[in-house]
Amino acid sequence: MSSSNIDRRDFLRVLGISGAAATLAGCGNTSIESGAELVESYVQPEDFVVPGVGVYYASTCTQCGSGCGIMGRVREGRILKLEGNPQSLISGGKICGLGQAGVQVHYNPDRLTTPMIREAGAFKPVSWDKAMATLTARLGSSSTLSGDQIAVLTGEISGHQKVLLGHFLESFKSANHIVYDALSPAIGQAANKAVLGVEQPVLQIDKARLILSFGNDFLGTGPSPVHMAAQYARFRKAPRGTLIQIEPRMTLTGANADRWYAIKPGTEGVFALGIAHSLLQHQEYAHAVPAEIAEALKQYDKDTVSEVTGIHADAISHIAGMLWEKSPSLVLSGPSAEGHVHGFNNAAAILLLNLVLENRGKTLQGQASHPFPQLTPASGSTTALAKLNQAMSAGQCQALLVMGANPVFTAPTFVPFASNLAKVPFKVAFATQLDETAHQCDLVLPLLSPMEDFGTHVAGYQPSGVELAIQQPLMERLYPETRGLGDILLDLLKQRQPEAYKAFPDYYAYIKTAVTKAKPVFKSKSSDDDFWEDALRNGVLRLEAPPAALEAHAATVKVGKPQALETDVNFPFFFVPSVRADLRDGRHANLPWLQESPDPLTTVVWDSWVEIHPTTAAQMQIREGDILEVQSATGSVRAKAYLFPGIQPDTVSMPLGQGHTGYGRYADGMGVNPFKIFDPMYDERTGELALYATRVIIKKTGEHARVVKDEGATNLQQGRKLVATMAADQAELAKEISRVTQ
Amino acid sequence: MKVRMKNILVWLSLLVLCGTATGEPFVQGGAIGSQTDDGYNALGPVVEQPIEFPHNTHAGQMGINCMYCHTYARRSAVSGIPRLDKCMGCHKLIESVKDKPRIKKLFEYWEKKEPIPWKKVHDLPDFVRFNHERHIQRFYFREDRPVREVCGYCHGDVASMTTARRVKALSMGWCVSCHQKDHLENAATTKTSNGPNDCWQCHK
Amino acid sequence: MSLSNLIKNWSSLRVKRPYEDQYKDKDYKWAMVIDLDACTGCNACTTACYAENNLPVVGREAFSKGQAMHWLRIERYWGEGEHMDKFPDHGAQFLPMMCQQCESAPCEVVCPVGATHHTPDGLNSQVYNRCIGSRYCSANCPYKVRYFNWWQYPERAWPNPLEQQLNPDVTVRSKGVMEKCTFCVQRLTEAKNRARTEGRRVADGEVTTACAQACPTSAITFGNLADDKSQVARIWERQQIKLASDKQEKDENLRGYRIFEELRTYPSVVYLERVRDSEA
């Protein structure tokens, strides 16, 4: 591989002319042709570039924050498919569906191809010169903005992009880097911090013999689903661990549980304390908690807990018995337990079980300390958005830069983000594709896709040691009029601080310098160029580091009276939004593969639906496909009913992520957006939006439509042996041959 | 009566033979090494290329091995067009022809760093995968046949052409007729085998 | 030639398959094992299949009519009886279902034009260009894993520049042809060609299908059954599954089974039973 920078970056540019045209003809070209197509023709390719042979390049997946290492298969200059990068411990050579769809971000037909400026209400394509001129007129060297007058709104972001953003804001003496995550795990992180001393402990799922999970969807939407799925696979091998899931609406993880319990929303903490109470009956655990907590726990006898949670009383002692039997165990809290007014308390109560069971250091560990804290991700929250919203509303914010966040779509109605946004005089969106928020901006700058740009990423969840993930282009840019975020930021910074950045002709040079500077940390003795080439080849820089210890603060757990959430006569149903592992908060709704990928539990595609328990549905005489109006205090949406047994009968659930109005052909008009019916409920402790605390009423509209799903007329096996199930004590897993354990 | 019976038998067996003869598909490939029209009107159209490349000079007069330029043939499914720097590697040094219009064109492309838009001459349908590597490995390396014969079986006597022109049918029956033949496993033995008779070997 | 072939090889032309040791002397017999206990139903495999095999995205309208083109679909069944009181107490039952590459495939017999047949590697092939779209194969498939191109997808499913993602090793199917899981035959062919050039057999793990490669829990194991030492062959052996048997005689605590074995299709895919802790 050539070490010359220019060659390295241009290795794809010199490729041939046609490429894709040939394949699309498909069955069309059915006979021998002569002279109709062009041959792949090269000027000066790398030696290993052979037409007809795919070459794999390592990079990093940016579809979610997990930071999985990926390999892209490149042939004739086109990126064809992504695979997991075995060099990366996070992905372990595996990849999820969301990651696979990364290529569709790149090839999306609705991608932005040129900068656009809003003129007289409509976007007009302009040249980069004009766009940059507009940008620098406001934010360049002559800019007078400072402090709170400027803000940058992003989603979760890490690596050198984050660093550059920070520097950019610094140059305005501002620290307004607002990181917004509509599905922020901030409540749980706060609880972790309070009880265990760290925001995100490392879960050793494979080491646990019993996992008790309160709505934690670690297989679907957790902090690192691919890694945890691999751990889960080992967890299921001999000696086989048992998974018990307790949640109001079945998640993907719940669907894989050995035992699944439906619980009344918001009472997870009560149930956890009930188990704690039951566990404390054992001598072994008697001194695990402070005396006053032990005293308070006496209110949590199993009948009371059963009444509050709606789970049979025997289950409590049964689970407690299993926890006692199967050690080490792991107790997890998840979004459905945390997204309540008392969500922090719920999470803390659940974490208390880990302390009682002494799982610290066994199945729960602290993350290794990161040598480059400036690169670690800024974790998002909803409070940050609320703050920005206030500032915008007050007219403080003069310039707003948005990237990777779409609050116009995800902010609830009581956060009037869209209308406040209009008060900001200069709004710039950096995006690969227009979304609802970008549609409201004044200037839209088209970014390179993750398949075209360099970058560095640090995952928020580092399972073991530390990984610095490298992202490199897998393909020559599709549209010449697109640029990388890093390059734009550098340009701006060069305006603000010419001296500091003159050494870097572009972002590539910047990160290459920055990464090679870290060489000593990785104890590499090779030359700078070789170190960089190795990093690119492996796609990841790994540093083995011991896990940090966890603290134990049992006393921070508040044990009040066991109470159910009071019922609301006007809105009798709990509303549990479900987060789809592929669409997440809706940012991936523009990817056709994910739209067509059936939701694992309902198999619905391209749509929104309302999950309702069959018994409730029978009472209300609702059939599948009846269009229901789901009304909360703040708004209402309409969607088709889907009868779903994995849901608490007082609860209805809708998936998030659909209902886009300005996000391209694959997203627009598909389903509805339940973000818009959330009640203004906040976690008492953190002030975060409580996503699971909304109450709704269901009304039949009398309309009916066919639910678009893969499932046929039945969802039972009808006496056929399709999925056979064996009891765990019968199966001799230890004797089996398995790829996972080898 | 006896004679008649015999007649009928002869007549019937003739008919049976006719039946099986029609059972044989009628297209046959030419012999290996046959390098011109195989008698099935398979001559393709003349394809105009951006540069009228003289195969007759390179492969004919100079006697350059096909795979010196079509270097991917032995390691990829496609034989490929030589990369531009390969052409330049020689032609930079060959002063004598530098002024010829074709070479001037070549230099133009090189200076623009633009690949030459060669057109495909032997373009199989898109649902077919023909693997050059396997054929070259088998016949050139293992069976040790002359390269012009190995390539020429499908491409004809390119050494006598300027720009290449299709001279063989390249139809399915044409391919199969050769797969059906007994080919030596390698130069050292008399053991023979056929080409694959599996649809998926060629159909994708 | 054909007649002499007929007379010369009469006995071999009359062999019924499968029989035990059918692949003993062969180089390849591709087979698969899917561990249902490891499968979480996450759909990574299906998306990987879309990416690898140029599967068209049909859109909401066509999907609602049952015209989806997922070669590999994840089915979700709910338990019955004791497993389903009011709630699915033991979770959902996920089943990745794709072409089972039957050794005695019902689809092969009925195709009028022979567009589907059995390859020497034990795959159930589908030659798109030969297909005339009678759909008899799909009608006769007990697993219903054959998918028909009801629309001209090449024109609808890949608006520019999405078509650049298409895998050049796989045909883009036009309207009116049947298609199905191929065990990623383009990968197998490439690996076989490479191995043959190097004068060896494809090593275990050298090639795998897109679904197996993606699966985050490694629930799918793919390999060569003709190679005794391959992972797949060892699992088949350990699970006491015989390819040419329509009723397995195996120990009770072995999890391996094939779906609809009683129909005597002799599938090449072995599923390992899902395990649930009955005490939990």
Add this chain to the structure above:
Amino acid sequence: MSKVHTLALYNDFEEAGRTLQELKAANLPGFRMDDVAIKSPIEHPELSEMLGKRPVYVQLYTLAGAVLGSTVGFTLIASAQANFLLQIRGGRPVVPIPPDMVLTYELFILIGVLMTVVGCFIAWKLPGNRSTLYNTSISEDKIGILVKADPLVIPKINEIFSRHQPLEIMGEQGR
């Protein structure tokens, strides 16, 4: 070319039958019963019997066709299956007997039927020279007796014809 035709038309079969009997009894020189043909709108076997034995060979063609169809059919199908690109399908033998039998059976019938028709056409001497002596009323309701005989005996035959109230007697003109 020495013989010429003559045709008499009769109203019904009885009359025609009597005519034939008389012709037969007359035993004229240069006239053979074999040269007599009846032309009638429907078949009348009794009348035909008077003309003597006139064997029909169509069945032989049928037999030949059936044998040909089955043997060639089977060989063709089986050798096509044993082609180089032999295809194993559904675990069945490459040359399976039951399907080939079904197809052989169909070919047996097809070729049998076609050969029957061909045989019949040959028996009708198609495409051959037709006698011009014909009257359209034959296809309606009249019965014709066509005689081919030596020109010398024609008047005698016509005389016999006219004894039985013929509607019309037609002779060949211009020869």
Add this chain to the structure above:
Amino acid sequence: MIHTTDESDIQIERRFVPKAKDISEDIAWAQINKDVLRSMERPRLMYWVIFLASLALFSFGVYCEVYQYQTGLGVADLENPQVWGLYIATFIFWIGMSHSGTLLSAILHIMHADWRKPIYRFAEAMTTFSLMTAGLFVLVHLGRVWEFYYVVAYPNERWVWPNFNSPLVWDATAIGTYLTSSIVFLYFGMIPDLAICRDNAKGFRKKFYWFLSLGWQGTDRQWANFRVAYLTIACFLIPLAVSVHSIVATDFAVSQQPGWHITSFPPYFVAGALYSGCAAIITLFIVLRYVFRFEAYMTMPILDKTCRLTFAIAMVWTYLNLIEYASVWYGNDEYAKQTLIFRATGTYAPYWWAMNFLGSIVPFALAFKSLRNHLPTMMVVSLLLNLGMWLERFMIVTPTFAHGYYPWTWTGDWWPSWVQWGIVAGSFGWFSMLFMLFCKIFPTVSMYEVKEMVYHRFMARKARA
């Protein structure tokens, strides 16, 4: 015994009500020619009404097919697993329809049932045209019609052959054979009549008939060879017809699907075919009798016999139908049993019950002489029987797809789109258009055979006298 008294004569009169004659022996041969030839010249106005209606229906079918051809079969709302839909159901229906011609002309010919003579010609035409219609469905149903020739076994530059194992190839061969043979049979049996046309036509039509009549002059040699050949073809045609519908049945019986893999399917299909064919003959009998003023030839006694034959076949079909249910019900195949139960109780249950009612109960109308002699009733009944038989085919194809082996793909509420209905309707238009054209160009009543019939009966009466 021969000794009869007046008394016993009276007794006999009481026991045997004198039968109406199949045909009047007194019809002059010339009159037959005149009547039949007139039908080809000047039919009633209804002819044109029917013809134009068929043409319109056919045009709509063509429109649907063009739309489907250009867009893809998706417009037919076919899906996985409902891959066949109405096309195959209607295909079997038309194939079945074709069997009546063979029944009337070949079987009854061999058995010398001479009442068939006035009606067999149009029955044979029906055979040919319904086969042609059925063949169209094979084409309509294909995903890539333009590659249809792949099914044909001929040496080609691809070196590949069709799959002789496939019942569809048997189908293609059998239907090809049957179509060829029945066209030959129809044409061959028509040669004497074509000669009549030739003798009466003028101008262009004379040339046309001259060519087709192959120089027929009615000589004794021609007649003798004609008789033997005709009889031989008839003999071939009977097993052929049985084999054709058995082979169509093997499309299902050879498959592995529940509800299809049934041993009794071949005879069941054959019985169903004869049944629907006979019902169609009744319909067309009534239509032709009116349109072409054939009251003297297509007489009520003949209709009566046809109806009785239909009734008998209906009972055979009913029996085989029950046998099919019974063998599934008492069999050990759980899946097939579930499919059967689904047929009777599932989404398509109304059609299943309707089919059983129309197929097994309605034919009892044919058991009553008074009803048999009432033309409007017979018209309605015969149409209902055919509707029942169409439903039978629909109920064979659809429920197995909707409720096959694999529960995940069960479809609860699949229903064909308007395109499918349009093409099915168009096929009826196509059939009746062809049939009406045929009636106008060729003699629909076999003149020479009616003459024979009249002659023989006349002679018999004379002998009796």
